[in-house]
Amino acid sequence: MKKHRIKKNCDPSGKSQTSELLIMPDGRILVHNLTPAFAGLLHELNPYDEQISSRLSRRNGVKADVTRLPLLRSGAASHPSPKS
Amino acid sequence: MICSTNSRLPSIGAYKGNAPGFGLRREAKRHAALAGADEISKSGVAAALCHRSPKSRASVAHERAWIARAMLADCRFCAHDCGVNRLAGENGLCHAGAGARFFCAQTEVSDELELIPTFAVALSGCDMHCDFCITGATSWNARAGTSFDAQTMAARTRAALREGARTVMVLGGEPTIHLPAALEFVSLLPDTARLIWKTNAHGSAQARELLDGLFNVWLADFKFGNDACTQRLAKTPDYVRVVKENLLWAAKHSELIVRHLLMPGHVECCWRPVAEWLAANLPGVKVNLRSGFWPAWHAARHAELRRTVSTPESDRAIDLARRLGLNLIP
Numbered sequence: 001m002k003k004h005r006i007k008k009n010c011d012p013s014g015k016s017q018t019s020e021l022l023i024m025p026d027g028r029i030l031v032h033n034l035t036p037a038f039a040g041l042l043h044e045l046n047p048y049d050e051q052i053s054s055r056l057s058r059r060n061g062v063k064a065d066v067t068r069l070p071l072l073r074s075g076a077a078s079h080p081s082p083k084s
Numbered sequence: 085m086i087c088s089t090n091s092r093l094p095s096i097g098a099y100k101g102n103a104p105g106f107g108l109r110r111e112a113k114r115h116a117a118l119a120g121a122d123e124i125s126k127s128g129v130a131a132a133l134c135h136r137s138p139k140s141r142a143s144v145a146h147e148r149a150w151i152a153r154a155m156l157a158d159c160r161f162c163a164h165d166c167g168v169n170r171l172a173g174e175n176g177l178c179h180a181g182a183g184a185r186f187f188c189a190q191t192e193v194s195d196e197l198e199l200i201p202t203f204a205v206a207l208s209g210c211d212m213h214c215d216f217c218i219t220g221a222t223s224w225n226a227r228a229g230t231s232f233d234a235q236t237m238a239a240r241t242r243a244a245l246r247e248g249a250r251t252v253m254v255l256g257g258e259p260t261i262h263l264p265a266a267l268e269f270v271s272l273l274p275d276t277a278r279l280i281w282k283t284n285a286h287g288s289a290q291a292r293e294l295l296d297g298l299f300n301v302w303l304a305d306f307k308f309g310n311d312a313c314t315q316r317l318a319k320t321p322d323y324v325r326v327v328k329e330n331l332l333w334a335a336k337h338s339e340l341i342v343r344h345l346l347m348p349g350h351v352e353c354c355w356r357p358v359a360e361w362l363a364a365n366l367p368g369v370k371v372n373l374r375s376g377f378w379p380a381w382h383a384a385r386h387a388e389l390r391r392t393v394s395t396p397e398s399d400r401a402i403d404l405a406r407r408l409g410l411n412l413i414p
Contacts, residue, residue: 010189012187012189014190017191018188018190020218030376030392031194032376032378033190033194033204034194035193039193051414054197055193055194058197058200058201
């Protein structure tokens with residue numbers, strides 16, 4: 001299975017935040033450790049994704065600075081993945 | 085307030101000499117003696133186990149943290165029951181030392197909708213060895229990450245709560261192997277904070293009694309439906325019995341959410357028995373069936389785990405849950 005993965009260890013200092021992605025050949029994006037900021041970015045890529053929308057609506061006042069995040073090249077559907 | 089009858093948290097009455105199975109007071113004294121920690125039996129144990137007046141969650145957690153620290157001298161926090169002296173530098177199967185480390189702490193929105201946004205604190209190290217673990221070597225390695233300082237983390241947590249986090253989640257790896265640090269952390273948090281204990285449910289009876297009443301929600305995995313799959317994929321014996329026992333306990337002592345990560349090729353051997361047991365033994369319990377498996381870490385060692393869960397598999401799993409009347413939550 002061909003996969004493209006952006007992986008970076010979480011920053012324990014809390015100065016930056018980390019989400020992990022698995023972009024599937026069919027365009028689905030699996031996300032692990034989804035932060036509010038990254039949820040905001042994914043929502044901009046696909047405002048019709050209900051799973052992301054529902055999570056974004058729960059964040060309320062949590063700060064989401066999407067300007068520091070790298071841009072994704074594409075994204076069709078996306079949904080969060082569990083910690084295992 | 086933990087002991088108040090008005091409290092929504094469970095009572096710690098089980099510590100007043102009627103705990104089923106074994107006496108935590110006796111255990112704590114034995115462990116304190118092993119650790120040479122006489123002061124624990126004078127203050128912490130007596131106060132934590134025998135008090136009759138209402139106490140704050142923070143103070144109870146503080147006292148239990150002392151007990152837990154002493155118990156490291158003969159560590160039996162998880163069901164592997166190693167009995168090593170972590171205070172003396174010995175390591176059990178989890179390879180964890182006396183001090184805790186953490187590899188991630190941030191606000192996230194990927195957990196159950198009713199729990200997010202949550203400030204998730206991930207402690208390094210785990211007593212299981214799931215080859216497909218999504219955080220893999222980072223979370224399994226007890227020496228990975230940064231030394232855990234409860235004061236610093238509590239300050240970050242309070243800031244996260246002020247900024248909108250609704251809950252605080254303590255996870256791993258597996259947090260049970262770091263009970264002293266986890267309890268000390270809880271002791272520094274406001275009593276009003278909604279706390280989530282995210283666990284693999286493979287802890288011991290001693291561990292869960294130390295946790296009794298401190299966490300609002302137990303978010304517990306039921307990963308495997310049989311011991312053969314557990315042994316092959318996670319190198320953990322006697323898994324199913326231990327998890328069932330812990331889930332039954334957690335349901336009585338706390339709010340419980342059971343998670344099952346659907347694995348490719350394991351709908352019949354793992355999900356079906358888990359689902360049937362939950363339906364029969366914990367009817368109505370909240371169940372989160374997760375279909376976002378990806379072949380992480382050593383998953384490729386197992387042929388069936390080299391892919392994600394297919395749509396037909398996912399549909400079949402959901403259909404089974406509905407037919408059994410499980411209370412699925414997003």
